Amino acid sequence: KAGVTQTPRYLIKTRGQQVTLSCSPISGHRSVSWYQQTPGQGLQFLFEYFSETQRNKGNFPGRFSGRQFSNSRSEMNVSTLELGDSALYLCASSWDETAYNEQFFGPGTRLTVL
């Protein structure tokens, strides 16, 4: 069974640009969650999608948005990039939105904002 895949793995952008990250969950999983990892803040929850609906959202500005498609693949978009958005963005999938102990993470997308 293929794991969670994230593309691209690395990305360099400049301030003010926008970026779209992609996450393909494990086959059969319908829940996708996104997290931001920075050295100073650790792992922080961004949002969660289940069956194409955003079910939960963390405390991030509106520049951070996402969506989920009918095949459960998810995208995350960050507009008007700031230097502080440089981070590892992780997505995790599970079969159910409450199956936290069965949540599988992808390797992440390393975003650098210059």
Place this chain on the structure above:
Amino acid sequence: DQQVKQNSPSLSVQEGRISILNCDYTNSMFDYFLWYKKYPAEGPTFLISISSIKDKNEDGRFTVFLNKSAKHLSLHIVPSQPGDSAVYFCAAIGANQAGTALIFGKGTTLSVSS
């Protein structure tokens, strides 16, 4: 305000000895806790969890202890092996304005030397 705190950024242990990783939380409503392990260039992987109705959960070399009155949990690894060298994240399932989400600590880097 950090609701889940891992106050030790790093820990060094010799192979064969016990590793004890600590985690404190501030919200007494948290009732389910998880530990994740993360290797470089990989996403976190679920290690072990504990419900607040228990004070101990064991899985092979890994044991998690929960002290609800102190709002403290710890992960014990016995015996420690070089392959255990990784970043360990403590997480709690907590509620935000939109629902429940995983709230992570900042992580502790464990180094096991042979």
